Amino acid sequence: EPEVTQTPSHQVTQMGQEVILRCVPISNHLYFYWYRQILGQKVEFLVSFYNNEISEKSEIFDDQFSVERPDGSNFTLKIRSTKLEDSAMYFCASSESRTGGPTQYFGPGTRLLVL
Amino acid sequence: KQEVTQIPAALSVPEGENLVLNCSFTDSAIYNLQWFRQDPGKGLTSLLLIQSSQREQTSGRLNASLDKSSGRSTLYIAASQPGDSATYLCAVTFTGGGNKLTFGTGTQLKVEL
Numbered sequence: 001e002p003e004v005t006q007t008p009s010h011q012v013t014q015m016g017q018e019v020i021l022r023c024v025p026i027s028n029h030l031y032f033y034w035y036r037q038i039l040g041q042k043v044e045f046l047v048s049f050y051n052n053e054i055s056e057k058s059e060i061f062d063d064q065f066s067v068e069r070p071d072g073s074n075f076t077l078k079i080r081s082t083k084l085e086d087s088a089m090y091f092c093a094s095s096e097s098r099t100g101g102p103t104q105y106f107g108p109g110t111r112l113l114v115l
Numbered sequence: 116k117q118e119v120t121q122i123p124a125a126l127s128v129p130e131g132e133n134l135v136l137n138c139s140f141t142d143s144a145i146y147n148l149q150w151f152r153q154d155p156g157k158g159l160t161s162l163l164l165i166q167s168s169q170r171e172q173t174s175g176r177l178n179a180s181l182d183k184s185s186g187r188s189t190l191y192i193a194a195s196q197p198g199d200s201a202t203y204l205c206a207v208t209f210t211g212g213g214n215k216l217t218f219g220t221g222t223q224l225k226v227e228l
Binding site (some may be wrong): 031033035041042043044045048055056058089091095102103104105106107108109111 | 149151156157158159160161164204206213214215216217218219220221
């Protein structure tokens, strides 16, 4: 069964460093998402992406964050200058369609620790 | 503000017991509601998705119901097993909110031998 994959599974970085989290969505899916979950808190929406553009973003997704689909398979989340409070589990998701609340399929997550 | 709430926050039951997890949401204008399972430190596994026009969905020992007008959903787990121990998350796609999922805080379930 097709699945969303994410790399790395864990990343440790120093405050102020740039990190890139990578995701490979399900191959025929066209709509992509990033969510994050700070330890002990809710899963929160960050951004959605379609047709090489951001469709929607939350208040969390400030200028330090960016997303890109650099090729036909990868979808990345970049944090330019990491802060301690960026430590969280980051989930990528994808969906086949973009209307009417499509089913989103989640990857296993990348656990980011900022020291 | 569109919010999702889950109670209880934690639940411990003996093996074999039937149990119900609750989810409530503040706005009845939804596309669908989805139940996920999350094991410690792991990703999200989709269990059931109920469209706004549906009343319930079943998968094996799991049954999810939806009462859109009252803003409530329940996840019923029959004959619980230790392997069911996990955190169960409810997530809603509100209309007018794009396609983003709004998650509850989850119910941490422990099924004891």
